[in-house]
Amino acid sequence: MTRQMMCTQDSGDAKAVILSQNETESLCMKAARGAGFSWGLAEEAGVAAGWLAARGLDATPNLLAYLTQRSQAEDWGRPVPQPGHWRSAGQMPLCPITLGAALTDSARLADGPFSRDTRLDPVAAPILLLPFLARAAQICGKSLAAVWPEGRLQIAPDGSFDRQAAHEWRGHTQLAVTISTAIALDVPQPQPCGLPMVSQSVLDGLNAFALKTTVPATDESRRGAGSATTDND
Numbered sequence: 001m002t003r004q005m006m007c008t009q010d011s012g013d014a015k016a017v018i019l020s021q022n023e024t025e026s027l028c029m030k031a032a033r034g035a036g037f038s039w040g041l042a043e044e045a046g047v048a049a050g051w052l053a054a055r056g057l058d059a060t061p062n063l064l065a066y067l068t069q070r071s072q073a074e075d076w077g078r079p080v081p082q083p084g085h086w087r088s089a090g091q092m093p094l095c096p097i098t099l100g101a102a103l104t105d106s107a108r109l110a111d112g113p114f115s116r117d118t119r120l121d122p123v124a125a126p127i128l129l130l131p132f133l134a135r136a137a138q139i140c141g142k143s144l145a146a147v148w149p150e151g152r153l154q155i156a157p158d159g160s161f162d163r164q165a166a167h168e169w170r171g172h173t174q175l176a177v178t179i180s181t182a183i184a185l186d187v188p189q190p191q192p193c194g195l196p197m198v199s200q201s202v203l204d205g206l207n208a209f210a211l212k213t214t215v216p217a218t219d220e221s222r223r224g225a226g227s228a229t230t231d232n233d
Contacts, residue, residue: 016197024198025050027206028063034212035067037097044132045097051131056193057166059127064205065173066096066125071209077124081106085119093124093174100132107139114140118179126175130166133179134159146177153177 019027029046033039045063052059070076077088077095079102086103088094099120106112114136123129126146130153137144137155144155153165169175 015200017200017203018195018197019053020195021050021054024053024060027203027210028060030210030213031063031067031206032097032209034209035071041097041101044101045128048097048100048128048131051134052127053195055163056196057127057163057170058196058198059125059170060198060202060206062125062127062170064202064209066128067209068205069124070095081113083111084116086113086121088121093122094120096123096125096128096132099123100129104132104136104139107136113179114142114144114181117181120177120179122174122176124174126172126177127166127169130155130161130169134161142181145180147180148175148177 025046027046028049029042032045033042037045049059049063073092075090075092077090077092077098079086079094079099080089081102086094086099103113107114109115129146133144133146134155137157138159141157143157146153146155151165151168152162153169154162
């Protein structure tokens with residue numbers, strides 16, 4: 001169970017706490033692994049959650065809700081890349097972690113998803129995709145915008161982004177967007193911000209997933225515990 005740095009205030013019948021960026025990354029990585037991600041993608045999930053926390057955005061409720069849904073489904077949104085359209089392999093929304101990793105891996109391709117406007121099928125927990133898009137903007141050195149009918153989230157080549165639109169993304173359980181590159185951006189300069197508060201109920205939920213990565217003790221492991229030699233010196 002992760003160490004809680006500081007209790008900040010009561011939130012209903014639970015307490016909200018502040019975790020360091022490293023603590024957020026570690027907990028979310030283990031929770032993602034416990035929900036069925038490979039260790040590589042689980043690490044990506046942890047880094048994404050920590051990146052958002054360092055920028056004052058608490059995405060842990062979004063991650064917990066997504067992991068809960070994912071753990072109950074056999075197939076969850078594997079991306080199928082096509083020119084101008086990345087679609088989901090099945091009926092479920094695209095996985096933001098798998099999709100994000102694939103997009104950043106393709107960021108340097110001359111004919112990749114950032115060489116043209118690219119439509120994405122609905123993405124689950126879209127706030128978790130933001131860190132990957134910011135990384136992709138830095139890799140390809142382009143301004144990006146994720147556009148949907150009600151708005152636009154802009155990302156500068158240095159990875160800075162429109163915080164107001166990002167806060168809107170936290171309220172979406174899924175969102176279909178088009179990634180556009182040929183745009184003029186007006187992204188405000190990032191302002192210093194503190195780490196966000198995380199509710200105790202969310203911590204409990206993530207810890208429950210994280211505990212699935214532990215191996216239960218067996219009689220054989222107990223017999224083999226400790227030193228095999230004696231120290232009589």
